Amino acid sequence: MDTVSISAIGSRMFPFPSYSSDIENISIYGAIAFFAAFLVYIVIDKTAAGTDSYTRVNRVHSRIFLAYLCVTIVAALAGAGIDHHALLGIATGAFIYFSLHYVFVFALIGICRKSISVGIMAAMQTLESEQQPVTPQSLESRMQAGGVGIQDLRDSRLGQMVHLGFAREQAAVYSITRLGRRVHAVGAWVLAIYGLKRL
DSSP: OOOOOHHHHHHHHOSSOOOSSHHHHHHHHHHHHHHHHHHHHHHHHTGGGSTTHHHHHHHHHHHHHHHHHHHHHHHHHHTTOSOHHHHHHHHHHHHHHHHIIIIIIHHHHHHHHHOHHHHHHHHHHHHHHTTOOOOHHHHHHHHHHTTOSHHHHHHHHHHHHHHHTSEEEETTEEEEOHHHHHHHHHHHHHHHHHTOOOO
16 A cells, blocks of 8 residues: 555645645745744734734744754654755744745834824824814823833833934933944945835
8 A cells, every 4th residue: 555645645635736745845834834823813812912022023933943854853853854855844934934034024013103193094084083173292291101202212212222223221311232334234234225215
């Protein structure tokens, strides 16, 4: 009796494409499954609700990735070993896992929490629901009262820059670090390529 591979069984039961080896299927679809588990966890745990949301979310993301990596390595060793299929599958799965986080979820959390435009829209909706006129002055007062004024956003960004190593703070005086200068140079170079100016 011929041995039926996991790929052959999966192709009949799984509606998505099947790759050339079992470990590639496990690595690629496993990355999506582990990322879905990451999303479920941070939603249930409200990981992004704190002031240090970026750090907490990234910590959970890294830990779940380590679990994914252990599972794929064990699966590879239990199969054909760490061959080129395993390396390609794990590399592709890791790329998918990190791309889903940093391209979509991480950016979405940042936009919803720290976007000035989102803050203005929220203040406008609150003022309109209270039947108050929406003016630049009323918007500024409402945003300031809600802790999302321009000064609050500035202080939050400065704190984040210090945490990421882009700036340093001493006695409430800030200075840009070498890493911050490099990031700024890359940003300026990208803007120059497209002929854009900072807003």
